[in-house]
Amino acid sequence: MSNMIKTEHLRYAYQIGTQEKVKFVLDDIDLSISPGEFVAVLGHNGCGKSTLAKHFNALLLPAGGTVYVGGMDTKDEAHYWEFRKNVGMVFQNPDNQIVATVVEEDVAFAPENLGVPSDEIRKRVDEALKTVDMYELRRHAPHLLSGGQKQRVAIAGAIAMEPKCIVFDEPTAMLDPKGRKEVIDTIVKLKEEKHMTVVLITHYMEEAVRADRVVVMDKGKVLRNDVPRNVFSDVKFMKSLGLDVPQVTELCYRLAKDGINIRSDVMTVAECVDELIKLL
Amino acid sequence: MAIEISNLNYVYMAGSPFEKHALQNVNLTISDGEFVGIIGHTGSGKSTLIQHLNGLLKPTSGTICVDGVDITAKGADLKKLRQKVGLVFQYPEHQLFEETVYKDIAYGPKNMGLTQDEIDERVREAMNYVGLTDKYMNRSPFELSGGQKRRVAIAGVLAMRPDVLILDEPAAGLDPSGREEILTQIKALYLARKMTVLFVSHSMEDVARAAGRIIVMNRGTVAMDGKPSEIFSHAKELRSMGLDVPQITQLAASLAERGIPIDNNIYTIERAKATILMLLAQKEKGAK
Amino acid sequence: MLKDITLGQYFPIDSPLHRMDPRTKILSLILLIVAIFLANNPWAYVLAAAFTLLVVALSKVPVSMYFRGLKPIWFVIIFTALLNIFFTPGTKIYLFGYRTPMTWEGLILAGKMALRLVLLIISSSALTYTTSPILLTDGIEKLLKPLAKLGLPTFELAMMMSIAIRFIPTLIEETDKIMKAQKARGADFESGSVLHRVKALAPMLVPLFISAFRRADELAVAMESRCYQGGEHRTRLNEIRFHLIDAFAGLLMLAFFAAVIILRIIL
Numbered sequence: 001m002s003n004m005i006k007t008e009h010l011r012y013a014y015q016i017g018t019q020e021k022v023k024f025v026l027d028d029i030d031l032s033i034s035p036g037e038f039v040a041v042l043g044h045n046g047c048g049k050s051t052l053a054k055h056f057n058a059l060l061l062p063a064g065g066t067v068y069v070g071g072m073d074t075k076d077e078a079h080y081w082e083f084r085k086n087v088g089m090v091f092q093n094p095d096n097q098i099v100a101t102v103v104e105e106d107v108a109f110a111p112e113n114l115g116v117p118s119d120e121i122r123k124r125v126d127e128a129l130k131t132v133d134m135y136e137l138r139r140h141a142p143h144l145l146s147g148g149q150k151q152r153v154a155i156a157g158a159i160a161m162e163p164k165c166i167v168f169d170e171p172t173a174m175l176d177p178k179g180r181k182e183v184i185d186t187i188v189k190l191k192e193e194k195h196m197t198v199v200l201i202t203h204y205m206e207e208a209v210r211a212d213r214v215v216v217m218d219k220g221k222v223l224r225n226d227v228p229r230n231v232f233s234d235v236k237f238m239k240s241l242g243l244d245v246p247q248v249t250e251l252c253y254r255l256a257k258d259g260i261n262i263r264s265d266v267m268t269v270a271e272c273v274d275e276l277i278k279l280l
Numbered sequence: 281m282a283i284e285i286s287n288l289n290y291v292y293m294a295g296s297p298f299e300k301h302a303l304q305n306v307n308l309t310i311s312d313g314e315f316v317g318i319i320g321h322t323g324s325g326k327s328t329l330i331q332h333l334n335g336l337l338k339p340t341s342g343t344i345c346v347d348g349v350d351i352t353a354k355g356a357d358l359k360k361l362r363q364k365v366g367l368v369f370q371y372p373e374h375q376l377f378e379e380t381v382y383k384d385i386a387y388g389p390k391n392m393g394l395t396q397d398e399i400d401e402r403v404r405e406a407m408n409y410v411g412l413t414d415k416y417m418n419r420s421p422f423e424l425s426g427g428q429k430r431r432v433a434i435a436g437v438l439a440m441r442p443d444v445l446i447l448d449e450p451a452a453g454l455d456p457s458g459r460e461e462i463l464t465q466i467k468a469l470y471l472a473r474k475m476t477v478l479f480v481s482h483s484m485e486d487v488a489r490a491a492g493r494i495i496v497m498n499r500g501t502v503a504m505d506g507k508p509s510e511i512f513s514h515a516k517e518l519r520s521m522g523l524d525v526p527q528i529t530q531l532a533a534s535l536a537e538r539g540i541p542i543d544n545n546i547y548t549i550e551r552a553k554a555t556i557l558m559l560l561a562q563k564e565k566g567a568k
Numbered sequence: 569m570l571k572d573i574t575l576g577q578y579f580p581i582d583s584p585l586h587r588m589d590p591r592t593k594i595l596s597l598i599l600l601i602v603a604i605f606l607a608n609n610p611w612a613y614v615l616a617a618a619f620t621l622l623v624v625a626l627s628k629v630p631v632s633m634y635f636r637g638l639k640p641i642w643f644v645i646i647f648t649a650l651l652n653i654f655f656t657p658g659t660k661i662y663l664f665g666y667r668t669p670m671t672w673e674g675l676i677l678a679g680k681m682a683l684r685l686v687l688l689i690i691s692s693s694a695l696t697y698t699t700s701p702i703l704l705t706d707g708i709e710k711l712l713k714p715l716a717k718l719g720l721p722t723f724e725l726a727m728m729m730s731i732a733i734r735f736i737p738t739l740i741e742e743t744d745k746i747m748k749a750q751k752a753r754g755a756d757f758e759s760g761s762v763l764h765r766v767k768a769l770a771p772m773l774v775p776l777f778i779s780a781f782r783r784a785d786e787l788a789v790a791m792e793s794r795c796y797q798g799g800e801h802r803t804r805l806n807e808i809r810f811h812l813i814d815a816f817a818g819l820l821m822l823a824f825f826a827a828v829i830i831l832r833i834i835l
Contacts, residue, residue, distance in 0.1 A: 044455040045426060057793060081795060089793040096783045097790035101578060101701045101734050108805035110794035115801040125805060139580045143737040146322060157794060173453050176322045176482040177524035203455050206527070242457030247527040251549050255556060269527055273534045280540050280559055336748045359754060367752040375749040377774035387771065391754030422778070436753060 003068065004165050004197045005056050005087075006032040011064030012051055025051045027220040028065070035164065038191045038198045040208035040228070043217035044242050049201045052217070053167045056199065057087035070164065085114065088158030088166040092173050094150035095143075103145075103153050104129065104138040110161035121160075128156040131194070132186050148179025152186055159190070165197035166190065172204060184210070205232070205244045209267050216241065233265035248272035281347045281364060281443040281476055283310040283333060288342035290328055290500075302328040304500045306342070310478070315470050317491030317508075318480045321522035325500040326480050327370075330446050333478075334358075334365040346444075363392055366442030370449045372433030376421040381412070381432050384421050388440040406435035409469055411461075427458040431465075438469075445469075446478040451486055463489055484518070485526045488547045496521065513545035528552050578700045583628035584813060585698040590707025592814040596821045597695050603828045604687050612831045613683060619824050620687050620694075629697045637693040638686065645685050652678035701733040706808055723799030731787070739780065746775050 012026040025048045033039050041049050054060040055067045058074040067074045069083050088110075091097050100106035104125050111121045129135040132152040142150055151171055158166050168187060172180040184207050190196045200211060208214050214231040216224035218241050224231050232238065232245045235253040239245075245253075246267055252275065256264040262279065266272045290303040303325050310316055320326040331337040332344055335351055335358040343352050351361050369375065378384035385406055389399045407416070410431040416424070421432050434450070450466060451459040467490045470477045481487050487494060487508075494511045496504035498521045504511055511518070515525045515533050532546040532555075542559065546552050585593070600623075604616050624634060638645075658673030696704070709726035716722045747757065750771045757768055 044457055054789075059789060059792065081797070084793060084795045089790070091786065091790055093783075093786060095738050096786035099731065099734060099787070099791060099794075101730070102580070105700065105702045105805060109791075109796075112803055112805060113795040113797060115803050118803060118805065118807050121803065121805045141578065141580065141737075142734075143741075161794060176522070178321050178522040180524075242455070242460075244456045247549055248531055251528065251531070251552055251556075254549065254553050258553075258557065260557075260560065269530050269534060272531055273538065276535060276556065277538055277540070280535075280556075280563060331748065334752060336751060359756075362752055362754060367749075369745065369749045369752070372749065374779055375746055375771075375775050377771045377778075387755075388753040391756070440753065 002034070003032045004035045004037070004070065005199075006068040007052075007055070007062075007065065008068075009065035010052075010055065010062050010067055012048075012055070012060065013063050024220050026055075026062075029220075029222055031215065031222060031225070033165075033197060033199065035197055036191070036195045037213065038188075038200070038211045039213045039215060040211035041199065041201045041215045041217060042203075042205075042208055042231075042243055044203075047217045048220040049217055050169050053089070053169050053199065053201055056165070056167050057089055058083040059089075081114075085161055086164045088161050088163035090151070090154050090158055090166060090168045090171050092170040094147055094154055094174070097154050097157075098142045098150060101141055101143075102138075103134065103140050103142055106142060106153060107138075107156045107160050109157060114161070124160045124162065125156075128159040131159055131189070132156045146179060147175045148182040151175065151179065151183050155183070155186055155190075159194075163196075165199065167199040167201075169201050170203065171200075172202065172207065180204070180207075203244075205246050209246060216243070229265050229267055232267055235264075282312050282345075283308075283444065283476075284345040285309070285332075286343050288329075288332065288344065289340045290325075290332070290337065291340045294340070302500050303332075303339075306500075306502055308495065308502060308505070310476065313474055313476055315467075315477045315490055315492050316479065317487030317494045318478060318497060319482060319484060319487055319494060319523060320497030320503075321482055324497040324521075326497045327448060328500075329497065330367065330448060330478060330480055333444070333446060334362045334367050336367070363440050364442055365444045365446065366437040366440055368434050368437050368445070368447045368450060370452055371430075372436075372450075373421075373426065373429035376429060376433060376436075379420060380418050381407075381421050381424075382417040384432060385435045385439050388436055392440065402439045402441065403435075406439040409438055409472070410435045410465060427454060427461065430454070430462065442475065444476040444478065446480070448480045449482070450479070451481070451483070459486065466490065482523065484512075484524055484529075484547070488512070488526065496523070508547060509545040512547045513543075515544070579629045579633060579697040580700075581628055583626060583698065585623065585627040585694065587811070587813060588698075588817055589808050589810050589814045590699050590703045591711055591808065592810070592817055593695050593699055594704075594707050594711060596817065597691060599821055599825050600691050601688060603825050604684050604691075606832055607684075607828055608832055609835045611835065612828050613680070615824070615827060615831070616687060617683065620691050623691060623694050627694050627698050629694070633697060634690050634693055638689055641685070641689060645682050648685070649678040649682045652681055701730050703806070703808065705730040705733075706804065710808065723802075727799075735780075735783070738783075739776070742779055743772070743776055746772050746779075 007029050010026055010029040011024060013022040013024045029052065041052070043049050051060065055062060055074065056069065058080060061075055070086055072079050074083055098106050099109050107125045107128055108121050111124055126135065129138050132155050134149065134152050134156060137145065137149065142153060145153065172183050175183065187198055187200060188210055191198045200207065202208055209228050211228060214224065214226065214228045215222055216231060232249050235245050235250055248266055248269055252262050252266050252272060253264045255262050262275055266275055285306055285308040288303055288306040292300040292302050306329065318326050328337065332339055335356065339352055343350055346361060346365060350356065376384050378387065382403055385403045386399050389402045412431055412435065421429055424432065447466065451462050454462060463486060466477065466479065470490070479487060479491060491508060494506065494508050495502060496511060496518070503521065504514065512529050515529055518525050526547050528549055529547050532542055532552065533544050535542045536544050542555055546555060607613050607616050624631065653670050653674040656671055656674030656677050658671035661668050661670045661672060705726040709722050712720065712722045755768060755771055757765065760768070
């Protein structure tokens with residue numbers, strides 16, 4: 001299997017009113033994501049990111065074109081549950097994806113639905129909670145946890161399903177800096193230690209910088225699909241879409257524009273320090 | 281309009297197993313016309329603090345004076361206070377309820393018992409402040425985009441013409457261009473109306489853009505209070521409180537550690553760029 | 569205050585009562601309630617009170633939590649007690665030589681009713697404090713299982729119940745927030761005529777409903793993403809099972825119930 005997820009000429013449209021007028025939310029999207037890859041998807045609100053994500057576990061089916069998950073067409077109803085099981089999803093609002101009143105019961109929800117035997121569920125739940133570092137709080141009531149903790153419970157809930165890929169739809173948008181860090185570190189850990197395929201939809205550039213590849217979307221189209229360094233170094237392009245770049249990238253870009261001899265594709269503070277030390 | 285807070289304490293659910301000392305001995309004076317940023321992580325007490333300022337919470341002990349009037353005294357006129365001190369909650373669009381944008385914004389002025397003409401004037405004025413044109417007036421607020429909904433909600437508070445405007449995380453959940461828009465508008469509003477603004481956030485970057493003074497809350501107490509440049513020079517302490525320091529401030533701190541003579545309180549890209557250009561010029565001069 | 573409502577909240581600790589099968593606890597609670605209402609003499613009351621206290625002790629939940637559960641209904645207890653004291657016909661009481669409208673019979677009846685209500689609330693709280701809502705709904709579902717054959721959607725009912733319980737604290741918090749936000753815009757929920765007050769609720773109820781619908785929508789998508797497909801083939805993390813402790817508790821319960829019946833017959 002060469003691709004975890006692959007889309008070919010994917011189109012999706014909402015009908016406006018009763019007339020023939022349609023609005024393309026996704027317009028001819030060709031993307032492929034390899035197993036074990038960490039892909040970040042950027043774009044401002046309403047650019048079609050979330051709609052795209054919902055195609056990856058067959059929550060939505062394409063209006064045109066095809067989506068393959070694990071090599072199988074998502075329109076194939078015979079594999080319906082496999083798509084769900086293989087691609088886990090974590091959403092923005094931590095409160096609206098927790099079903100149970102005890103942390104471990106919530107993590108058990110997916111395997112319970114899949115009819116996994118009790119002892120096996122116990123094993124999966126314990127392991128998932130340890131992975132997200134929430135094992136100590138397994139008997140707590142979710143509504144008393146912090147936002148970052150709730151979101152880690154939601155991630156554990158997806159892991160317990162034993163998916164090959166997890167899609168994160170703005171998982172940090174409602175969190176404070178501490179919660180954001182907890183969640184992003186957990187996501188990176190999934191990729192690096194569990195070799196999971198990760199798709200991260202986000203507004204935060206510091207998060208996208210940690211991905212293997214960045215996909216930039218606007219008005220239902222994919223405009224850029226490249227390694228983060230190449231995407232962010234095009235500061236002018238990113239700004240024209242109303243997107244941010246890391247502050248250090250912008251600083252170097254502006255210095256270079258003023259005729260200073262500096263690399264304009266730095267992405268992290270450490271890189272920027274090294275570059276500036278050379279000059280100063 | 282000045283606000284004076286002295287020895288403010290607030291205890292949640294006193295005497296229960298869930299008891300929590302949310303505010304401890306808070307002493308603050310906010311002068312007329314200041315733009316103050318209040319930062320702190322979730323649970324630091326910042327939201328509890330602002331809810332005291334318009335009487336939504338009653339202090340366990342301590343006093344709060346707004347414009348010389350003790351609002352914690354028995355029989356204080358809370359309705360009047362809430363007209364003077366406007367509070368915009370987090371995700372304010374979740375409180376919209378009327379059929380049209382116009383009616384929703386008019387809710388506050390209507391509760392004040394104003395005449396139809398006055399209400400109309402204020403609604404138009406408020407819409408203008410947040411950049412909503414007349415064509416939105418008769419639209420349903422529920423069919424607007426996220427950013428537009430939020431502007432309607434902010435206008436709903438502005439229509440009461442408060443002297444103090446408190447905003448709790450006004451940019452939460454918006455994309456970068458939405459954030460930019462809201463923050464620019466708030467700054468413009470501050471300059472145009474000459475009101476006192478309290479801006480609560482956990483993003484140092486957002487606060488730094490407009491505030492002339494920053495108050496850092498931690499564990500129910502005021503941990504720091506000063507000009508942005510003073511606050512940002514304590515990058516380490518801020519991070520230990522679970523706050524995020526702008527990348528550019530981290531850069532300056534790292535450079536200083538490596539022996540570059542650079543100020544450790546830089547928090548904007550412009551300032552960083554200017555400083556680095558200056559250092560380069562100095563070096564060139566030295567070489568000659 | 570809205571936050572004071574603790575009825576129906578699980579207290580996550582370990583105790584003999586926590587370890588019991590929810591089915592045993594539910595059936596025992598039903599028996600206990602019946603016993604409390606069958607009790608008709610002082611000894612039976614003492615026995616019922618002692619039994620309830622034993623349950624409280626075994627639950628290891630702080631006694632203050634039980635008082636908290638009683639708080640919202642103090643008013644009902646006192647009101648019914650007063651009605652009984654003053655409106656039960658019988659021998660008038662002389663207090664400091666004066667004839668009062670109270671009667672002995674009323675006083676005794678009031679005492680009995682108050683005790684019954686308090687025991688009722690405490691014993692129900694003991695169930696909800698020691699049983700996680702999931703186990704509670706599991707227990708109810710299992711007990712109702714025979715009805716599934718008659719076409720009753722027992723699984724769906726149980727799922728709905730547990731989700732409702734899960735969202736109670738979230739919605740309470742939300743209500744509190746919306747109320748505050750509207751108050752900040754000059755809303756007045758506390759004064760005026762009844763009609764005025766009902767009208768004043770719209771700014772609170774409309775956003776609350778919209779938010780509840782939005783949450784329901786998002787939750788449905790999240791549940792679907794986690795392979796939710798209805799009740800068939802579903803397994804459980806903690807399959808509920810009868811243990812030795814359940815057999816013991818069941819016997820104790822039956823003995824207590826028999827004692828109340830016997831006291832009723834012989835006294």
